[in-house]
Amino acid sequence: MSDFNKKIIEKIKEENIEPYPKWYFLFKSFLVWMGVALALLLGSVASGIAIFQIRHTDWDLYQYLDRGFLEFVIIMLPYFWLVFLIAVTGVAYYYFRHTERGYRFSVMAVIAAGILVTAAGGSVLYQSGLSEKLETLFEEKIPFYRGVNDHKRMIWMSPEQGLLAGEITKILSNHRIQLKDLDGKIWEIDVANTRWRGRWTYAEGQKIKIIGKMQAEGKFIAEEIRPWQRRGKHGGMYRFRSKGKNRRFQP
Incomplete structure (x- = not known):
């Protein structure tokens, strides 16, 4: 046995050093893998x-604004989640x-x-609809998160340029x-001559996005109306039909 090994053994005896039990290393390995799993x-x-935000961004809106398509894309990218993804x-x-064995890779x-x-x-998560539910939950429950997306919502607050968004508060007539508004x-x-984008039911309290023309102060003519947030295919012409207290759309 070399002098170096003898010194180590003597030091272990002098300081009464005991090896860690096997369970300690197993628990440490478990915590490390839990960290990997949680981060993923x-x-x-x-x-x-x-993915949900990118797929359901209204990419055609740039034509209504004083911005080019590339500038609009830069504004609308989900930076918060991309940065978060890089961090985790x-x-x-x-x-x-x-x-x-992580060092081997x-x-x-x-x-x-x-x-x-x-x-x-x-x-x-996107295909199952869970990402949409999480997005809605964060919007409703976390004030900070609403602030992150304010710039996207405010793009719809340009009535002079034909864009308006908000919540239906009352059905006045057919x-x-x-x-x-927001x-x-x-x-x-x-x-009266609105194209309703997608098959959906509206009622008081429904949030919508409108493309059209500002007629006067507080008055707007809608050419197209979209639900504020939805999944599925778009398209189709819709009109009002009275049904009880609320109205519904039918093709």
């Missing part, structure tokens, strides 16, 4: 909501490198695998509705 789960949530991918990489291989896993998880202002909307 959060990354999947970020990916799913980013970094966390997943950090924890994976601390697993028993290259940085690029680990990052690429993390991106693929979160993208696949995000796609599953051809008129009352709307409270700033709380009340509008009377003419919907």
